[in-house]
Amino acid sequence: MRTAFTLTAFAAALLLSAGAAQAEDKLVTLKLSSWVPAQHPLNPSLLAWAESLKKASNNTITATLFPSEQLGKAFDHYDMARDGISDFSYVNPGYQPGRFPIMAGASLPFLFANAKGGTAAIDAWYREYAAQEMKDVKFCFAFVHDPGTFHARKKILLPTDIRGMKIRPATSTIGQMVTALGGTNVQASAPESRDMLERGVADAITFPWGSIPLFGIDKVVRFHMDVPLYVTPFVWVMNKAKYDSLAPGQKRAVDDHCTTEWAERVASPWADFESGGHTKLAQPGHEIYKLTPEQLKAWRDATAGGEAQWAEAVKKTGQDPKKVMETLRSNLVKYKAAL
Incomplete structure (x- = not known):
């Protein structure tokens, strides 16, 4: 009896102590x-x-x-x-x-x-x-965010169309892709992007779909490449x-x-x-267009070199870029998000 009482009292004391500690946070x-x-x-x-x-x-x-x-x-x-x-x-x-x-x-x-x-x-x-x-x-x-793509003042069908264009990239990685394809990067945060496009500082932007109307960018671009680019x-x-x-x-x-x-x-x-942005942009004055299999292959081929450039940067951190990318790809497969 004494042992049982002692254990019960000890447990109660612990609970009181924990409650007091929490109360003192x-x-x-x-x-x-x-x-x-x-x-x-x-x-x-x-x-x-x-x-x-x-x-x-x-x-x-x-x-x-x-x-x-x-x-x-x-x-x-x-x-x-x-x-x-x-x-x-x-x-x-x-x-x-x-x-x-x-x-x-x-x-x-x-x-x-x-x-x-x-x-x-x-x-x-x-x-x-x-x-x-x-x-x-x-x-x-x-x-x-849900995959984004090119939204532009003119129709972009092939990687060669990027040459000479001024593009606001979503990330530095996409910026490297633009440069490799002969375009010029225009740095701007999302809130600054409409102004850059409106003033003609940029010809196109990489952006997710729903945010195009949200940031008012639908007022300055009308062509939208329907492909999960990045x-x-x-x-x-x-x-x-x-x-x-x-x-x-x-x-x-x-x-x-x-x-x-x-x-x-x-x-x-x-x-x-x-994802719902596709529907919002399907309106007069806007053109949403798909790529042919040949055009899509041209994009994949033209952008494949970006991974090698990324790998060189990762090596400098002491990590193995092959392992890093394999782990990402395996997680994308695991969670049903791989292209």
């Missing part, structure tokens, strides 16, 4: 930075993620989302998380050429067939490399000092929200939005 407010406009479908997903994190932390972690580059320019979002300007940042690694060579492989042409399986694939793949390549921040998860990889990253300052239970809550499952949950509504 300080209140934390996180600054979440998103550079896309407030009406973009990614933002509600990030708010849902933050609300779930709040509940998981026993209401001790709350968050405020700052969209539309309120805290800083799109190009700066990785450094903003590193420096504590934001606590979490939505980052396009491809905005900074050469800085994230491993991740750049995910934006090589003709890899991804869709965003939902593609998000699971890229997140599962990149977790092995994030600590090395993004060591300045705490990596939370990676995701992609995806843009993104990451959701956290300031390390902020994470380190959290109580153990709060850290567990954050860790539980930095998973492949959460990457899929955050990216899926955006994936549906971009």
Whole structure:
């Protein structure tokens, strides 16, 4: 009887101790930075993620989302998380050429067939490399948008049509492709792109479908190549000092929200939005056109050299590019997102 009572009392004491520790967790407010406009479908997903994190932390972690580059320019979002300007940042690694060579492989042409399986694939793949390549921040998860393509003032059918054109590429990897095909890159973040096209600084853009009307780009381009040319990889990253300052239970809550499952949950509504862009652009004044098998083969052949260029950059990181790419491709097959 005494032993049973002692064990019961000990267990109760542990529960009380745990409850007290949780009750003592300080209140934390996180600054979440998103550079896309407030009406973009990614933002509600990030708010849902933050609300779930709040509940998981026993209401001790709350968050405020700052969209539309309120805290800083799109190009700066990785450094903003590193420096504590934001606590979490939505980052396009491809905005900074050469800085994230491993991740750049995910934006090589003709890899991804869709965003939902593609998000699971890229997140599962990149977790092995994030600590090395993004060591300045705490990596939370990676995701992609639905495959994008060329949207232009004129019809682009063959790789040779790129010669002499000025193109705003989605990532540095796509920029290398444009250069290799004889085009000129015009650097601009997504929010700046319409202005570049409107002023004639650029002739075409690589962009996902639904975001063309969202950013008003449908007002300045009318030809849309119907092919899954590329995806843009993104990451959701956290300031390390902020994470380190959290109580153990709060850290567990954050860790539980930095998973492949959460990457899929955050990216899926955006994936549906971009896919629906095909219908939105099927209107008078716009032409959506498919490539013939011969034209598609010409594109695949003309862009194949990009992987060798990427591999040279990866070798400098100490990684084996063949293994890195094989792992990505196997994950794409596993999650039914391979072309």
